[in-house]
Amino acid sequence: MATITPASTSTKNSRPRSEPPAELGRARVVIIGGGTAGISVAARLSRAGVTDLAIIEPSEKHYYQPLWTLVGAGVVSAEQTERDEAAFIPDGARWIKDFAEEIDPVAQTVRVRGGGRVGYDFLVVAPGIQLDWDAVPGLREALQTESVSSNYDVRLAPKTWRLIESFRGGTAIFTHPAGPIKCAGAPQKIAYLACDHWRKTGILDRSDVIFGSAQKSIFGVTEFRVVLEQVIERYGIQTKFERNLVEVNPDRKEAVFAVVGDPSGARETIRYDIMHAVPPQSAPDFIKRSPIAHADGPNKGWAKADKHTMQNPEYPNVFALGDASELPTSRTGAAIRKEAPVLVENLLAVMNGKEPTAKYDGYASCPLVTSYDTMLLAEFDYSGKPTPSIPLINTQKERHDMYLLKRYGLPWMYWNLMLRGLS
Numbered sequence: 001m002a003t004i005t006p007a008s009t010s011t012k013n014s015r016p017r018s019e020p021p022a023e024l025g026r027a028r029v030v031i032i033g034g035g036t037a038g039i040s041v042a043a044r045l046s047r048a049g050v051t052d053l054a055i056i057e058p059s060e061k062h063y064y065q066p067l068w069t070l071v072g073a074g075v076v077s078a079e080q081t082e083r084d085e086a087a088f089i090p091d092g093a094r095w096i097k098d099f100a101e102e103i104d105p106v107a108q109t110v111r112v113r114g115g116g117r118v119g120y121d122f123l124v125v126a127p128g129i130q131l132d133w134d135a136v137p138g139l140r141e142a143l144q145t146e147s148v149s150s151n152y153d154v155r156l157a158p159k160t161w162r163l164i165e166s167f168r169g170g171t172a173i174f175t176h177p178a179g180p181i182k183c184a185g186a187p188q189k190i191a192y193l194a195c196d197h198w199r200k201t202g203i204l205d206r207s208d209v210i211f212g213s214a215q216k217s218i219f220g221v222t223e224f225r226v227v228l229e230q231v232i233e234r235y236g237i238q239t240k241f242e243r244n245l246v247e248v249n250p251d252r253k254e255a256v257f258a259v260v261g262d263p264s265g266a267r268e269t270i271r272y273d274i275m276h277a278v279p280p281q282s283a284p285d286f287i288k289r290s291p292i293a294h295a296d297g298p299n300k301g302w303a304k305a306d307k308h309t310m311q312n313p314e315y316p317n318v319f320a321l322g323d324a325s326e327l328p329t330s331r332t333g334a335a336i337r338k339e340a341p342v343l344v345e346n347l348l349a350v351m352n353g354k355e356p357t358a359k360y361d362g363y364a365s366c367p368l369v370t371s372y373d374t375m376l377l378a379e380f381d382y383s384g385k386p387t388p389s390i391p392l393i394n395t396q397k398e399r400h401d402m403y404l405l406k407r408y409g410l411p412w413m414y415w416n417l418m419l420r421g422l423s
Contacts, residue, residue, distance in 0.1 A: 023116035024096065028052035029347070030110055030120035032100045034059065036333050036418075037126035037322030039088045040340040043421030046090035048348055054094040054118060056110060060085055063154060064414050066333060069186055069369060070407065072151040072160030072276075073193040081154065088419045100127065103290045105315040122317045122351060124343070125292065125303045127284050129182050129323035129331060135280045136177075138248035145250050148275045151190055163274045164194045169206035170273030173255055175245045177280045178214035180302075182323050182331040185366040185378070187211075187278045188218065188228070194276075195235035196371040209237045210270060214244035214260050223386050223396055224368070224378040231370045231398070243268060245277060283324040292318055294326065302326040307382070309356040310343045316350060319343050327362075329382060334365030337418055363387055367406045375402035 029050055031038045034057025042055055067081045089095045098112040103125070109117040131152055133140050142148040149160040172194065176187035191211055198204040211218075211232070218232065218239065219225040232239060242260035246267070249256070255275060259266040287293050288301040292312055303320035304312050307327055312318040321339040323331040339360050346356030362382025369375045377395040379387045388395050395402060417423035 024112070024118040025054075026119035027054035027094065027121075028351075029054070029122045029124065030118055031055045031124040031126060032103070032110060033057060033126035033128055033322070033324075034062070034085055034089070034095075035126065035128045035322070036065075036414075037128075037336045037340065038124070039419050040336060040421065041124050041126065041321070041344055042090050042093055043088075043419060044340060044344040045347070046093060047421045048344065050348075050351075051092050053090070053092070054096055054120075055089060056096045056098060056100045056112060056118070057085065058097060058099045058113075060097075062088055062419075064411055065154075066183065066367070066406075066414075067411060068151045068154055068157045069189045069193070071154070071157035072149070072164075072190050073197070073369075073372070074161040074165060075372070075407070078154050078158055083415065090421075101286050103286070103292060105290075105292055105312075105318055108317070120317075122347060123315075123319070124347070125287070125318065125320040125324065126322045127287065127324050129180075129281045130284045132280045132282055136245055136248060136277075138250060139245075139277055139279065142248040142250035142275070142277070147253060147273065148248070148250065148277055150277050150279065151186060152278055160190065160276060163276075164197055167194075167198065167203060167207070167274055169203055171208045171210065171271060173210045173212055173270060173272045173275040173277075175255070175275070175277050176211070176213035176215060177278055178244045178260065179280055179282070180331060181278065181281045183366070184330055184332075185219075185368045187213070187276075189369045190276055191237060192231060192235065192368075192370045193372065195237065199235070204235065209235065210240060211237050212240045212243045212245060212255070212257050212270070214242065216241055219378065221378065221380050221384050221386065224376060224380075227376055227397060228368065228370075240268070248275075248277070287324050291315075292320070299326040307362065308342075308359040309346050310339065310360065311346060311350070311356050319347055327360075329362045330364035330366060332364055332366060333414065333418075334367075334379075335363065337423065338363040365389075367402070367410065369403065369406060370398050371403075373400050373403055374398035375406050377402050377405070 062085045098114045102111040111117045151157045174191040218228045243257035246258045247256035257268045305320040305325045342358045342360040345358040366378040
């Protein structure tokens with residue numbers, strides 16, 4: 001989407017500098033990204049009375065991406081996850097239909113791909129995450145064959161279902177890459193749904209299902225990991241942890257995994273009949289190049305943001321949230337739902353010359369579909385402590401009502417409440 005550069009150098013009660021208008025004009029608040037994070041923030045700012053607002057977003061369509069797992073499982077169509085972006089641009093906001101290419105936080109401008117710059121007094125960075133398909137040699141070519149797919153592209157998700165439905169036994173591989181990814185539960189969810197379908201059709205008994213993951217375990221929070229290990233055992237899935245997909249040979253149907261942490265560079269090659277592959281992911285390139293991002297260290301390339309206030313530590317008129325930020329939480333829509341109101345409260349405070357005091361506690365939620373009838377709702381905070389939000393029922397186990405929440409309740413809340421700044 002966009003690219004970033006420094007803002008005002010003041011660190012307390014920063015007030016916007018007076019700058020000449022950029023070629024594309026100037027806005028009191030510019031938001032980079034019209035996805036879940038950007039639109040949620042825009043809607044809340046609009047409701048708070050902020051009228052001088054611009055959103056940089058190139059896409060004509062807006063997607064509810066959590067449903068792509070169910071597209072890949074044949075439950076819903078890809079079209080059901082799609083709406084017109086225009087329907088969610090707040091009244092009065094200016095929509096700059098282009099890609100952000102560079103952020104200059106000193107001049108307080110954002111350059112767009114089509115040419116020109118838009119100036120800002122305050123900036124919200126929410127461009128989403130970048131899918132690095134080409135980081136795995138052979139993966140892009142493999143996706144053009146009839147044996148490999150990925151739910152991480154809405155155009156490919158229907159193909160995932162075709163592979164699952166037509167599978168007649170053999171080896172099925174599901175991968176999870178190293179590093180942060182959006183919806184970290186998605187790589188395993190499609191494996192469970194595939195196994196449930198094959199169990200019902202009698203295919204599972206003659207199948208070797210392998211989950212090759214660069215992670216150390218199936219889930220980082222113990223309470224949920226225990227339940228998921230039972231799901232894995234039920235389906236007979238072979239787990240290969242600390243295995244990172246680094247190459248695909250589509251002609252030979254071979255997936256090559258690096259053994260994570262092995263100093264000798266050991267690799268393991270597994271032949272597949274079908275494979276669901278998840279690409280490595282990173283912040284967009286313009287973020288990586290920007291002064292608002294970490295230049296080195298464990299968070300290299302991610303947009304800087306205080307983990308509680310979401311304010312940039314060097315440029316106090318810049319805030320970041322969502323997938324491209326350094327926030328040490330899961331990159332999910334549920335996390336953004338809790339991040340957005342905190343960011344808006346803090347941004348409004350800074351706009352009025354005050355210090356940001358609202359705190360985000362790291363809440364994230366991962367709805368883990370474990371069959372066509374059940375779901376485990378994993379909710380937790382920065383400390384890894386389970387933080388259930390639904391009273392009276394135990395959401396820390398597989399439940400049918402939680403599956404119905406995933407299928408019907410959450411999409412309705414997303415389109416009608418969250419993107420309207422109401423939840």
